[in-house]
Amino acid sequence: MSAHLARLLATGSALFLCTCDRQENSTTSVTPVEITTKSGIAMLHIPGGTFSMGSNKGNDDEGPAHPVTLSPFLIDKTEVTHAMFTMAELPDPSHWKDDPDKPVESLRWRDAKVYCNERSLMEGLTPCYDEKTSGMPCNFETNGYRLPTEAEWEFAARAGTVGDYDFGAARKLKHYAIFGDNGQKRTHSVGSKKANRWGIQGLYGNVAEWCHDAYDPKFYQTSSSQDPRGPEVGSADVKRVIRGGSWKASANMCRAPFRQGRQTGDTDACFSADYCGFRCVRRVSKSELEELTTR
8 A cells, every 4th residue: 555545544534533423323434535537537435335225214215224235436526527528529418518517417328328438448447338238238347437336326425324414404405415495497516515524526416316226116125235236127228216316306305315216218319307417436446546546
């Protein structure tokens, strides 16, 4: 381990210990480390860990709450913006293009996966998605970018806590999210609200985020406890999970355990959902993490 990485981890651990006594609902001492990718995009390294996924107090599809253990992963600090999307030289279907720092939206599930592959190629990584096969199946063993699993997204949103929001009471949501009460019926620049405890921005509101998993309201009853990836599916246009709420969502829809399924739009020529965006995740080895932290 490099001296630089050791200092980052030590600093993060100290910060956590200083605040732990104020985090009554904290369940894990995970310490994320921020890195910058080869294409200049900020990401957080999440070391992995075990948490309680779902809720026994929310909607029926949020239960039962169950323990899940995740392997380490990198996650984008913000939702994918127009500026980030433009680097991949892909057509941007978004409704609002007036600010390069706004999140892309109106994206089909397939569009998001194609971007993941292009970003992987830009950085010399092996793409996760097989674009030659129907449904573009994901190879989770490669080191390329992909959409987060539902479990990875919720783990990042909870940031070591067990409540509906990592910051506590719902009345504070306006400080952390662009949602129905303050969204003004449009998207806003990423980073315009407070980040969560782990330094990740926009997990609540602005645009709802595509996840890898197919949507099954009863999946938690049989979900794997280790790196779950959602139910097996056969249809290319089955509903997929979107998480986090959006500029038009209620506070309830922004809760960390809130689940929603949406048609992917992959077979819909008239698809339009100006509240759907995404962020990327990927695997990273210890040696690669060390290299990224010394850039």
